[in-house]
Amino acid sequence: MSDAPHDPYTDPDPELTARLLALALEAAEAAGALLRDGRPDDLAVAATKSSPVDVVTEMDIAAEKLITSFLARHRPDDGILGEEGASTEGTSGVRWVVDPLDGTVNYLYGLPTWAVSIAAQRDGETVVGVVAAPMRRETYRAVRGGGAWAGERRLAVRPSPALDQALVSTGFNYVTTVRTHQAAVAQRLIPRLRDIRRAGSAAIDLCDVAGGRLDGYYERGLHPWDYAAGDLIAREAGALTGGRPGERPHDGLTVAASPGVFGPLQALLDEYGAWHD
Numbered sequence: 094m095s096d097a098p099h100d101p102y103t104d105p106d107p108e109l110t111a112r113l114l115a116l117a118l119e120a121a122e123a124a125g126a127l128l129r130d131g132r133p134d135d136l137a138v139a140a141t142k143s144s145p146v147d148v149v150t151e152m153d154i155a156a157e158k159l160i161t162s163f164l165a166r167h168r169p170d171d172g173i174l175g176e177e178g179a180s181t182e183g184t185s186g187v188r189w190v191v192d193p194l195d196g197t198v199n200y201l202y203g204l205p206t207w208a209v210s211i212a213a214q215r216d217g218e219t220v221v222g223v224v225a226a227p228m229r230r231e232t233y234r235a236v237r238g239g240g241a242w243a244g245e246r247r248l249a250v251r252p253s254p255a256l257d258q259a260l261v262s263t264g265f266n267y268v269t270t271v272r273t274h275q276a277a278v279a280q281r282l283i284p285r286l287r288d289i290r291r292a293g294s295a296a297i298d299l300c301d302v303a304g305g306r307l308d309g310y311y312e313r314g315l316h317p318w319d320y321a322a323g324d325l326i327a328r329e330a331g332a333l334t335g336g337r338p339g340e341r342p343h344d345g346l347t348v349a350a351s352p353g354v355f356g357p358l359q360a361l362l363d364e365y366g367a368w369h370d
Contacts, residue, residue, distance in 0.1 A: 102238035104220070110236055113187065113213040113221045118234060120163045121209045121225035124156040124193055128200065128209070129227040131155070136201060150201055153177050156193035160211065164189055176318045188214045192318040195224075196294035205229065210296040212321035222322030222329075224296045233300040233326050241303050241329035248330040251305040253353025254287075259308035261350075261358065262290040262298045266314040271369075275313060278367045285361060295347070299323025302349045303330035309350030309358050313367055320347050335359065337368050345369050 104110050132152060139151045157177040164173060165181075172183025175191040189211065194200055196207030205228035213221035224233045233248070235241040241248040253259075263279060265272040283289055290307065292298055296319065298310040303326045324334050324342055333355035336346040346368035348359050362368070 104236075104238060109187075109215075110220055113215075114223070114234065114236055116164065116167055117189075117211040117213055117221055117223040118232065120160045121211050121223045121232065123163065124160050124209045125225040125227040125232075127159055128152055128156055128194060128207070132200070138201070149177060150194075150197060152200065153194045153197055156209065157191060160191050160193055160209075161189075174318065176316065186216050190214060190219075190318050190321040192296065192322075195296040195319060196292075199293045204293070206292045206294050206297055208294050208296045208300075210318065210322045212325065214321070219321050219325045222325035224300050224322050224326060226297055226300070229297075231300075233303065233323075235303075235322075235326040235329040237325060237329070239329065241326045243300075243304060248300075248303045248326070249305065250302060250327075250331040250351040251308055253351040254308060256285060256354060256357040256361075258287050259350075259354045259358070260287050260290065261309040261311065261354075262292055262301065262307050263310065264291060264293065264295055264298070264312040264315075268314075271314060275367070278362070278365045281365050282361060295319040296323040299327045299349055302332050302351070303327045309348070309354045311346065311348045311358065311362055311367065313344075313346055313369060315342075315344055315347045324349065337363055 139149050157175045161173055161179045170185040172188035173179050173181045192210040195210050200207040209225045211223045212219050220237045222235045231243050233243050265275050301307045302310050327349045332349045333352050334349040336343050350358050
């Protein structure tokens with residue numbers, strides 16, 4: 094079990110939270126099935142975003158439409174923030190943060206490491222997180238203050254090793270200048286760790302920290318939809334998460350690790366300038 098402090102959060106409306114979790118699970122399962130079973134053999138790039146290699150496929154768009162339509166039917170007054178452009182302010186105090194396909198390039202190439210990520214925030218705080226990884230046949234979920242789970246298995250981070258025995262994952266940005274800097278940081282970091290992995294899905298990396306498959310994870314340049322659900326799942330499994338020292342995760346830097354790895358890893362990343370403003 095983790096030695097991280099338990100979140101003392103007391104849910105003011107557990108019935109609402111349970112409803113949000115049920116909706117997130119249903120939406121993620123439906124989108125995951127669409128992506129798994131509906132992938133065309135001739136899948137092509139529909140658009141690009143930050144660079145020519147930062148791609149969107151027709152399936153990203155279809156999955157987001159499925160999720161947002163489902164949520165709008167059941168919770169029409171909620172806000173929605175989606176990676177592929179869905180943006181609704183809402184009036185209920187609840188906002189959904191949706192990545193319909195985290196790991197699009199993996200999906201485009203037929204690699205199995207991709208996921209559907211859905212978080213529900215209430216008054217600005219994430220209270221529900223669901224990450225469905227259909228090709229792994231795993232769905233991760235967490236409720237704030239209620240632990241993190243994969244099916245019937247409660248998730249817990251690995252016991253913290255010394256940093257030089259830690260297995261850490263990262264990701265690389267699609268903008269050439271940014272990824273060049275990230276490669277330089279990784280080059281300095283590798284001799285200080287057991288090894289570095291690069292899976293291609295931030296949501297799955299965060300869940301792998303939660304499930305004890307990684308000791309830590311860091312990445313620069315994420316957006317809220319990339320980490321909202323996975324960050325909650327990692328924290329509820331006993332991980333510590335943040336950005337630069339004293340900061341919460343944000344687009345400049347996201348770090349998650351077991352408690353004994355988090356501080357040393359975060360300090361090295363800060364020393365090596367892994368972040369950006």
